[in-house]
Amino acid sequence: MRTGRLTLISGILLLLLGLGATGYFGGRLLLDKRDNGFIAALVAGQDIATSADDPAPVIFARLFFLATRDRLEEAQPLANQLAHGEDPRLAAMALYTIGNARLRLAIDHLGVNRIDPATPLVRLAKQNYRQALVIQPDFWDAKYNLDIAMRLVRDFPQVELSGEEIPPEAAKRLWTDLPGLPRGLP
Amino acid sequence: MGIPRRARPQLSALLLALLAAPCVVPGVAPGVAQAQLRSVELYAPRPFGYLIGDTIGHTVEIALDAPFTLDPASLPQPRSVDYWLDLREVRLDDQGVSEGVHRYRLDLVYQSFYAALEPKRLDIPAFTLSARDGDHRVSVAVPAWSFLMSPLREIVSTGQGAVMALRPDIVPRPIPTRGTTLALAASAGVALAGLLVIAWQMGWGPFGRRRARPFARAARQVRAAIGAMRHGSVSSAPSSTSLHRHAGYKQALQTLHRAFDATAGRGVFAEDLAGFFADHASFSAAETEIRHLFEASRRAFFGGDVLGAEAVFPPAELAALAGRLRAIERGSA
Numbered sequence: 001m002r003t004g005r006l007t008l009i010s011g012i013l014l015l016l017l018g019l020g021a022t023g024y025f026g027g028r029l030l031l032d033k034r035d036n037g038f039i040a041a042l043v044a045g046q047d048i049a050t051s052a053d054d055p056a057p058v059i060f061a062r063l064f065f066l067a068t069r070d071r072l073e074e075a076q077p078l079a080n081q082l083a084h085g086e087d088p089r090l091a092a093m094a095l096y097t098i099g100n101a102r103l104r105l106a107i108d109h110l111g112v113n114r115i116d117p118a119t120p121l122v123r124l125a126k127q128n129y130r131q132a133l134v135i136q137p138d139f140w141d142a143k144y145n146l147d148i149a150m151r152l153v154r155d156f157p158q159v160e161l162s163g164e165e166i167p168p169e170a171a172k173r174l175w176t177d178l179p180g181l182p183r184g185l186p
Numbered sequence: 187m188g189i190p191r192r193a194r195p196q197l198s199a200l201l202l203a204l205l206a207a208p209c210v211v212p213g214v215a216p217g218v219a220q221a222q223l224r225s226v227e228l229y230a231p232r233p234f235g236y237l238i239g240d241t242i243g244h245t246v247e248i249a250l251d252a253p254f255t256l257d258p259a260s261l262p263q264p265r266s267v268d269y270w271l272d273l274r275e276v277r278l279d280d281q282g283v284s285e286g287v288h289r290y291r292l293d294l295v296y297q298s299f300y301a302a303l304e305p306k307r308l309d310i311p312a313f314t315l316s317a318r319d320g321d322h323r324v325s326v327a328v329p330a331w332s333f334l335m336s337p338l339r340e341i342v343s344t345g346q347g348a349v350m351a352l353r354p355d356i357v358p359r360p361i362p363t364r365g366t367t368l369a370l371a372a373s374a375g376v377a378l379a380g381l382l383v384i385a386w387q388m389g390w391g392p393f394g395r396r397r398a399r400p401f402a403r404a405a406r407q408v409r410a411a412i413g414a415m416r417h418g419s420v421s422s423a424p425s426s427t428s429l430h431r432h433a434g435y436k437q438a439l440q441t442l443h444r445a446f447d448a449t450a451g452r453g454v455f456a457e458d459l460a461g462f463f464a465d466h467a468s469f470s471a472a473e474t475e476i477r478h479l480f481e482a483s484r485r486a487f488f489g490g491d492v493l494g495a496e497a498v499f500p501p502a503e504l505a506a507l508a509g510r511l512r513a514i515e516r517g518s519a
Contacts, residue, residue, distance in 0.1 A: 017380070018379070021376065025366055029367060057359070096356065100355050130239075141354075143237060148352060
């Protein structure tokens with residue numbers, strides 16, 4: 001009789017525990033699936049607004065959406081939030097993404113000889129890449145793009161060769177505004 | 187530790203220590219002022235092949251004469267050492283005093299952001315720590331270290347496509363749900379197991395049939411009781427033997443009656459047998475034996491004539507009937 005009651009109690013405990021865990025994981029799975037829907041929609045190009053309370057992967061998807069559309073003013077707060085978040089991989093990816101957006105924009109400016117707006121963009125992009133590498137030193141894509149940003153001045157003549165004239169004083173200004181550049185040419 | 191030793195104990199550091207040491211305070215044993223600093227050794231990884239953003243780990247082993255301790259305030263702080271060099275981590279491990287020598291291990295992690303166009307020799311600068319014993323101060327010089335920084339890309343792009351092709355953005359990936367799905371399946375399994383335990387215990391559903399087999403249990407118990415009768419007849423004294431036999435026989439009868447009661451859902455007496463066979467037709471197959479059984483138990487319980495009962499229905503047949511009834515109940519007879 002006693003063992004019977006014990007069996008019954010352990011059965012009820014097992015059932016309650018199982019139901020509780022099922023409810024918890026089921027809820028989480030539903031939330032994750034919903035968030036994955038948002039991520040997929042953002043990647044597909046739908047403009048879905050997010051809030052600061054959303055999970056980091058959703059915020060990163062929003063950052064990706066904004067950064068790939070050159071909406072840097074809106075993307076920057078999200079990058080800041082992710083850079084100070086708990087997931088170091090996402091933090092490095094967020095910094096890399098916004099750095100890429102800036103560098104792309106700067107290269108576009110340089111392509112049409114607009115040196116002045118390009119300079120601060122390159123400088124900020126370099127900061128972003130560098131922060132990403134501080135978080136994740138083996139982030140190869142960040143290394144590569146940081147190298148491009150660092151050499152932008154030397155790559156400049158090639159842009160010039162491709163057709164556009166760059167005023168020498170503009171190039172000079174770019175030099176002085178890029179303190180991270182290695183000194184001396186080969 | 188697998189890393190080549192780069193710098194031997196520095197003579198200059200020793201000299202510096204001697205020069206920097208103040209005069210010997212009276213009462214302090216001679217020799218204290220001479221060799222406060224035993225050695226500074228810098229262990230560093232390969233001095234070549236570094237790319238932009240790489241980290242470089244240095245280990246400095248410092249041995250001081252015992253009363254001297256390293257001044258923690260003189261440790262370098264994580265900072266930007268140069269425009270291309272960051273000091274990321276500084277960790278001092280005090281390894282304690284053994285044989286009059288106080289040993290320290292200083293771990294440093296640098297990160298270089300130099301964008302080299304060609305392999306370029308760079309220096310991580312030297313720095314000086316200080317050790318003290320009361321008012322005595324000794325400088326501990328950690329040597330500079332030079333290494334080759336390598337370029338990541340060619341100077342003039344010869345590849346296909348745009349001149350400044352950036353590495354692409356990282357497309358956001360969905361949140362992994364595999365772990366949660368597995369956890370969900372596991373918890374559903376736990377809940378199901380709990381439900382099965384309860385159902386088994388309560389005799390619900392398919393477990394009900396297990397519960398509703400009174401003759402299966404009765405057959406087991408009858409066999410045990412009859413077995414005990416035979417066993418008792420060998421080992422016990424004659425007078426107690428008959429008592430024992432009678433008790434075992436009556437117990438076996440009782441067990442079977444309880445099984446009939448449980449099957450019918452109410453008490454079954456000889457008068458009720460007709461109704462019982464009407465409700466449970468399959469048992470009619472053993473009607474003769476069952477009537478014999480009821481006759482025997484009437485004698486045993488109401489007539490007090492156990493021996494007479496055994497004559498009507500011998501114990502061996504009782505066991506056989508129990509087995510037959512079990513088979514009928516199972517539906518395999």
